[in-house]
Every structure is written in structure tokens, then in C-alpha cells.
Amino acid sequence: xxxxxxxxxxxHALFRYLARYTGDPDLAEDLVQETFVRLHxxxxxxxxxxxxxxxxxxxxxxxxxxxxxxRRRGLxxxxxxxxxxxxxxxxxxxxxxxxxxxxxxxxxxxQLDDRDRIMLLMREEGFTHAEIAREVGTTTKSxxxxxxxxxxxxxxxxxxxxxxxx
Amino acid sequence: xxxxxxxxxxxxxxxRVIDEGSAADTHLxxxxxxxxxxxxxxxxxxRLAALLGSTDESGRAxxxxxxxxxxxxxxxxxxxxxxxALLIATAAVPPVRALLIDGLRRVLPAPTVAxxxxxxxxxxxxxxxxxxxxxxxxxxATFQLSVEYAQPHGAVTIVRGMGDLASASISxxxxxxxxxxxxxxxxxxxxxxxxTGYRITLPNTVDEIVITLPNRNATRLASPITDSLVVPLNxxx
Numbered sequence: 391x392x393x394x395x396x397x398x399x400x401x402h403a404l405f406r407y408l409a410r411y412t413g414d415p416d417l418a419e420d421l422v423q424e425t426f427v428r429l430h431x432x433x434x435x436x437x438x439x440x441x442x443x444x445x446x447x448x449x450x451x452x453x454x455x456x457x458x459x460x461r462r463r464g465l466x467x468x469x470x471x472x473x474x475x476x477x478x479x480x481x482x483x484x485x486x487x488x489x490x491x492x493x494x495x496x497x498x499x500x501q502l503d504d505r506d507r508i509m510l511l512m513r514e515e516g517f518t519h520a521e522i523a524r525e526v527g528t529t530t531k532s533x534x535x536x537x538x539x540x541x542x543x544x545x546x547x548x549x550x551x552x553x554x555x556x
Numbered sequence: 557x558x559x560x561x562x563x564x565x566x567x568x569x570x571x572r573v574i575d576e577g578s579a580a581d582t583h584l585x586x587x588x589x590x591x592x593x594x595x596x597x598x599x600x601x602x603r604l605a606a607l608l609g610s611t612d613e614s615g616r617a618x619x620x621x622x623x624x625x626x627x628x629x630x631x632x633x634x635x636x637x638x639x640x641a642l643l644i645a646t647a648a649v650p651p652v653r654a655l656l657i658d659g660l661r662r663v664l665p666a667p668t669v670a671x672x673x674x675x676x677x678x679x680x681x682x683x684x685x686x687x688x689x690x691x692x693x694x695x696x697a698t699f700q701l702s703v704e705y706a707q708p709h710g711a712v713t714i715v716r717g718m719g720d721l722a723s724a725s726i727s728x729x730x731x732x733x734x735x736x737x738x739x740x741x742x743x744x745x746x747x748x749x750x751x752t753g754y755r756i757t758l759p760n761t762v763d764e765i766v767i768t769l770p771n772r773n774a775t776r777l778a779s780p781i782t783d784s785l786v787v788p789l790n791x792x793x
Contacts, residue, residue, distance in 0.1 A: 491611060550604060
């Protein structure tokens with residue numbers, strides 16, 4: 391199995407998803423590593439579904455960590471807004487604005503229940519309703535309704551209806 | 557668009573129009589309420605994507621050296637709460653080399669030695685027969701080494717180095733081996749078919765080595781090694 395190819399193909403999306411899900415980019419890095427270590431050790435039988443497998447494993451690992459340490463609230467509340475590493479330095483104003491937006495987004499996501507957050511974030515990564523349904527254990531038909539409701543809930547705390555940019 | 561209906565499209569159907577390009581029901585073209593709801597969901601969806609995108613950090617995926625620049629929150633429950641996660645295997649297409657190769661490409665001039673915190677400190681030189689080497693810091697006085705599989709041939713050779721960093725290398729890899737650097741040591745990801753050897757150089761700060769091999773209990777070596785320690789990997793059975 392070409393793990394290198396899979397890593398190149400999926401690491402960024404998986405990291406992005408896990409960073410949003412946990413609210414902790416550092417933890418997300420660890421989770422991405424561990425997910426690919428598990429892929430190396432025990433790959434899925436259906437290699438065609440590797441992407442979904444990676445997200446499922448990553449989500450489960452994240453859940454375990456968050457549950458064991460009972461610190462989800464702390465993670466989501468205290469870690470957002472970090473400047474991205476690897477990019478050039480941003481202007482202070484831009485950094486502050488970005489941090490503020492990140493904090494608001496993470497706080498809003500933290501208000502959602504686990505399933506809604508997973509659905510929204512997997513949707514952002516381009517998963518189909520059927521794939522999301524398998525991940526959260528519901529029917530494909532229900533996913534759209536649940537996503538719509540989650541968007542409604544987010545709109546109460548985020549400016550999703552505003553015309554101007556955040 | 558001005559007609560009124562007793563029944564309207566469910567949100568799920570509207571989201572499928574947005575997400576999966578489901579054919580828009582003719583109802584949508586005639587029902588203002590459903591059209592407005594579709595537009596609301598579409599707008600909220602787009603706004604959320606924009607907000608999430610504005611905080612996207614995925615470009616930094618696995619920036620190994622960046623870990624040294626700032627304190628990190630640890631997650632002890634994670635087997636790899638690694639700080640200085642550097643994973644390089646051989647140049648011959650190792651299976652998990654890519655785990656960190658991308659991050660290394662971003663921060664290292666050459667994928668052989670990780671930079672120190674100051675960027676000036678040299679790591680132990682790789683042995684001449686190595687095709688790749690990974691350097692890393694050991695956080696405590698105890699170094700944990702674990703090996704994934706027993707091998708028919710090959711051994712781990714542990715030597716004492718002069719520098720402050722540890723290093724590990726794979727000799728004559730067939731591309732099936734790699735390392736995962738952990739906060740407390742190193743895990744060798746090999747396969748049952750591996751026959752290669754591994755060389756680990758430890759700094760003087762390490763005074764205890766705990767080795768976990770397949771089919772064996774962990775071995776604790778309290779005495780610091782003076783010359784070299786050779787650990788055979790043919791531990792099957």
C-alpha cells in the first residue's frame with residue numbers, strides 16, 4: 391500500500407478537520423500522526439474507502455483523548471486563534487482579527503453537540519451525505535436535515551446571515 | 557413564486573440540492589418559502605465555509621521543527637504525544653516516510669538532520685552506511701525504545717554520542733522501515749520481513765534505557781552504556 395501517497399493526499403484535510411474538531415492544532419498534529427501509524431499497522435480492508443477510514447479513525451482518536459482528559463471545553467475555549475505555522479508573519483492587526491474570528495468560530499462549534507460538529511466539518515471536507523451518515527450512525531436522508539439544523543444553531547452565534555465579510 | 561403550498565420541502569431535501577446537486581424540485585421555482593429557505597441555507601453554508609477557511613491552518617501540517625519553538629500541551633493518552641515528531645525513513649520509498657517528510661521539507665534544508673532550537677546546534681553525524689537519519693531530543697533521563705515486529709535478521713545498535721540530540725538511522729533499508737519519535741523515546745516501525753539494522757545514538761543525558769521487543773517483556777537497562785549495546789531483533793516465539 392502506498393502510504394506515502396495516501397499521506398500526501400489526505401494529511402492536510404485530516405489535519406484541518408481534526409484541528410477544527412478538537413480546537414487544538416497541536417493535538418491535531420498528534421492525531422494525524424497516530425492515524426497514519428494505524429493505517430500503516432492495520433490498513434482497512436477496503437482501500438477504496440481509505441479516506442473515510444482515516445477520518446473515522448482520527449475522529450475516534452480525538453474523541454478518546456477529549457473524553458479521557460475531560461478537557462474539551464478547555465481545548466475549544468483556549469486554543470483557537472493561533473497563527474498558522476509555516477506561513478509568513480502576519481501583520482499584528484491581521485493576526486488579531488484572525489485570532490478573533492478563530493475564537494468565535496471555535497466557541498460556536500463548541501456549542502454544538504458532537505454529532506453536529508462532525509457532520510458540519512466532514513461536510514466541509516467534501517464528504518457525501520452517505521459517508522457522513524455512516525460516520526455518525528444515521529440515515530443518509532437524515533443528514534441534510536441535521537446539517538440544516540446545525541447551521542441554524544450556528545447562525546445564532548456566528549454572523550452567517552450577515553452580508554459583510556467576517 | 558407567489559403560490560402558497562400546504563406542504564414544503566424538508567430541509568434535508570434542500571441540503572441535498574446544495575450539497576449534491578439534486579435536481580431542484582419544481583416546487584422550488586414556485587414556492588417562495590422554500591426558495592427563501594434554500595437561499596438561507598446556502599448563504600449560511602457559504603458563510604460557515606468562509607469563516608472556517610479564514611482560520612485554516614492545514615498548510616502547516618506536521619511542522620516537525622516548529623514544535624521546538626513553543627511549549628505544547630501534551631496528550632498523555634495518545635501513544636504519540638510526541639514533541640519532536642520527526643519521521644524519516646530511507647530514501648528508498650519507505651512506507652511511512654511521508655508521515656513527516658512534508659513538514660520536514662518546509663523547515664529543513666536537507667532531510668537528514670533536524671534543526672536544534674537555536675538552529676546552530678549540530679546533531680550527531682549519521683553513520684556512513686545509513687541511508688537516512690532522524691535526529692531528535694530526548695525529554696528525560698529514560699529512553700524508551702520499542703520495536704514493532706521481530707525480524708529474521710538485524711539488530712538495534714545503541715551507542716553513546718557526544719551531542720545533546722539523539723539520532724537514529726536505518727541501514728540498508730528495503731523501504732519497509734521507519735521511525736516514530738515520541739516524547740520519551742523512539743518506536744521502530746518495521747515489518748516481519750525486515751532484515752535491516754538500526755543504529756541509535758543517545759546523548760549523555762540518558763541514563764536509563766527501556767527496550768520493548770516483540771514477544772518479550774520490557775527490559776530496563778539502568779546502567780549507562782559505555783561503548784555500544786547490540787539488541788538482536790530475532791525474538792520470535
